[in-house]
Amino acid sequence: xxxxxxxxxxxxxxxxxxxxxxxxxxxxxxxxxxxxxxxxxxxxxxxxxxxxxxxxxxxxxxxxxxxxxxxxxxxxxxxxxxxxxxxxxxxxxxxxxxxxxxxxxxxxxxxxxxxxxxxxxxxxxxxxxxxxxxxxxxxxxxxxxxxxxxxxxxxxxxxxxxxxxxxxxxxxxxxxxxxxxxxxxxxxxxxxxxxxxxxxxxxxxxxxxxxxxxxxxxxxxxxxxxxxxxxxxxxxxxxxxxxxxxxxxxxxxxxxxxxxxxxxxxxxxxxxxxxxxxxxxxxxxxxxxxxxxxxxxxxxxxxxxxxxxxxxxxxxxxxxxxxxxxxxxxxxxxxxxxxxxxxxxxxxxxxxxxxxxxxxxxxxxxxxxxxxxxxxxxxxxxxxxxxxxxxxxxxxxxxxxxxxxxxxxxxxxxxxxxxxxxxxxxxxxxxxxxxxxxxxxxxxxxxxxxxxxxxxxxxxxxxxx
Ligand code: TYD
Ligand code: MG
Numbered sequence: 155x156x157x158x159x160x161x162x163x164x165x166x167x168x169x170x171x172x173x174x175x176x177x178x179x180x181x182x183x184x185x186x187x188x189x190x191x192x193x194x195x196x197x198x199x200x201x202x203x204x205x206x207x208x209x210x211x212x213x214x215x216x217x218x219x220x221x222x223x224x225x226x227x228x229x230x231x232x233x234x235x236x237x238x239x240x241x242x243x244x245x246x247x248x249x250x251x252x253x254x255x256x257x258x259x260x261x262x263x264x265x266x267x268x269x270x271x272x273x274x275x276x277x278x279x280x281x282x283x284x285x286x287x288x289x290x291x292x293x294x295x296x297x298x299x300x301x302x303x304x305x306x307x308x309x310x311x312x313x314x315x316x317x318x319x320x321x322x323x324x325x326x327x328x329x330x331x332x333x334x335x336x337x338x339x340x341x342x343x344x345x346x347x348x349x350x351x352x353x354x355x356x357x358x359x360x361x362x363x364x365x366x367x368x369x370x371x372x373x374x375x376x377x378x379x380x381x382x383x384x385x386x387x388x389x390x391x392x393x394x395x396x397x398x399x400x401x402x403x404x405x406x407x408x409x410x411x412x413x414x415x416x417x418x419x420x421x422x423x424x425x426x427x428x429x430x431x432x433x434x435x436x437x438x439x440x441x442x443x444x445x446x447x448x449x450x451x452x453x454x455x456x457x458x459x460x461x462x463x464x465x466x467x468x469x470x471x472x473x474x475x476x477x478x479x480x481x482x483x484x485x486x487x488x489x490x491x492x493x494x495x496x497x498x499x500x501x502x503x504x505x506x507x508x509x510x511x512x513x514x515x516x517x518x519x520x521x522x523x524x525x526x527x528x529x530x531x532x533x534x535x536x537x538x539x540x541x542x543x544x545x546x547x548x549x550x551x552x553x554x555x556x557x558x559x560x561x562x563x564x565x566x567x568x569x570x571x572x573x574x575x576x577x578x579x580x581x582x583x584x585x586x587x588x589x590x591x592x593x594x595x596x597x598x599x600x601x602x603x604x605x606x607x608x609x610x611x612x613x614x615x616x617x618x619x
Contacts, residue, residue, distance in 0.1 A: 163190045166372075168344045168382040190345050191338030224411075225323055225364055227266040231419055231429045232259070235391065235404040237412020240323065240364040244411065245355040247329070247383055248404075249369040250393035255402055256368050257281070258426050259393060260325045261290055263366075265298035272322035274299070275315060279306040279331030293426040306341065308334045308350040312357050321363045326354060328368040329383060344382065351383045384408065395422075396515025401436055402427065403455070403516075415456030434461035434572055437514040443542030447534030451526035452545040452565035452577065453518055459561070459568035461545065463513040464523065466530035471507040482512025483523065491527050491550060498554030499528075499602040501535060522559040524550035525579060525601070532602050538609040543575040544593070554598045556580045566590045 162171045164187050169180035177184050224239030233239050240246060250256045261276060268274035278286050283302045290296050305311050311332070315321055326332065332350035333341035340346070351367060358365040369383060371392070384390050388410040395402035404418040420427040421436065430436055438450065438461055447466045452459060464483075471477065480488045488510055495501045510527060512518055525548035533540050540546075547565055549557040558580040559565075566577050567589045576591040578601070595601045 163344050235418030241411045243362040244388040245358045246366045246389045247387045248391045249371045264300045265295035267323045268298045268300045273319045274323045275301045275321045276325045278327045308332045324365045399515035417455045437462040446539050449526040449530040450545045452547045459564045464526045464530045465511045466534045467509040468506045468535040477507040480510045499598045521549040522547045532605045536609045545569040545577045548579040
């Protein structure tokens with residue numbers, strides 16, 4: 155007699171193995187493999203017997219396509235991040251750490267969209283309707299015609315959404331709490347999450363509703379368990395921020411209907427998420443000029459220039475292996491910049507602890523931050539403050555050369571808007587005239603020499619350079 159089919163599924167990446175093992179071969183995580191009933195997916199059922207397949211007509215690219223208008227919430231930062239609003243008939247996944255503000259953002263989005271007309275449904279699997287109501291009341295959204303439910307059974311949810319008017323916008327908070335009768339494993343397992351997501355994605359496509367799924371992420375930033383869901387939906391956003399800071403960034407990591415280089419910036423306030431129209435001012439707030447080790451980096455977040463302070467502390471080490479700690483930037487990038495400063499800038503950092511911090515809790519991924527980091531590190535080592543009216547950007551090559559970076563003009567423009575007078579960076583491309591006075595550096599040795607020279611001049615002279 156055939157045994158009931160089970161398989162072993164990694165709860166992190168969804169890989170399937172035939173027997174239990176402690177470590178997943180596919181993603182390398184430990185203790186993530188559990189036994190589940192064999193997944194019912196494409197190919198899992200019995201093959202269609204005796205059917206040779208039916209031929210279907212193929213179409214041209216140039217055929218007519220009806221385009222429904224996107225759903226604009228009127229919350230500019232949200233509309234910007236989604237690339238001009240949610241698309242009818244699309245499925246979107248919004249991931250973020252617990253407590254970061256996903257539910258808050260989405261109830262605000264629901265209320266804004268509901269006020270513009272159409273049926274808007276918010277289904278919570280985590281909170282009771284009362285809790286959702288209380289939050290909405292605190293946010294002043296009680297009067298918005300949002301339909302609420304606390305439900306986790308996916309068949310019931312799809313049936314409810316399918317009855318009555320077609321919903322324009324549906325939020326499911328969160329996908330990890332849903333379960334389906336048709337799947338024989340417990341809620342929260344990969345099979346359940348995948349099955350539930352599949353049902354909701356199918357509903358979105360069939361009905362033309364925009365469906366948003368909330369997903370929790372693990373601490374290393376992956377959508378917990380169902381990475382598989384990322385492949386099923388049309389757009390994936392992550393809602394990021396540092397719990398100890400108030401600002402939050404909504405960032406697209408995948409978007410079939412728009413660019414992934416736009417971000418939305420919010421601030422968590424007592425009255426929910428507020429839009430931040432000028433993020434640079436937020437990140438530079440509380441900056442103390444005149445202390446060594448701080449450089450203002452003119453960065454880009456997607457298509458948007460953002461100024462942020464990079465802070466460094468270089469201090470003599472008492473340890474055999476000095477510490478290198480970095481918050482908000484890539485540690486291997488820091489190692490490379492330190493090596494270049496030693497090899498080409500003549501700095502001796504081997505016996506120093508190095509700490510690097512991006513202020514405000516922002517995470518920077520751009521190599522353009524190299525020059526600002528190098529300036530902050532040098533400034534801390536030499537013990538002299540950098541000029542307070544200068545911003546820094548530029549990529550540093552392993553040879554020590556300072557390389558041009560994209561969007562130099564936008565960066566300079568943003569800095570000028572915030573009252574900066576000059577930028578220290580690579581030569582501007584020909585034909586571009588920056589909005590700031592340029593101090594061109596071609597090589598890290600030049601940067602180090604200039605900073606060191608200002609240490610030799612007395613502090614009174616510093617302001618002039
Ligand atoms: P929440 O949206 O519940 O997070 P998630 O759904 O991502 O888990 O947000 C929870 C946090 O937000 C909570 O720590 C309190 C804070 N918060 C505010 O500061 N102001 C507010 O108006 C609201 C609603 C929440
Ligand atoms: Mg929540």
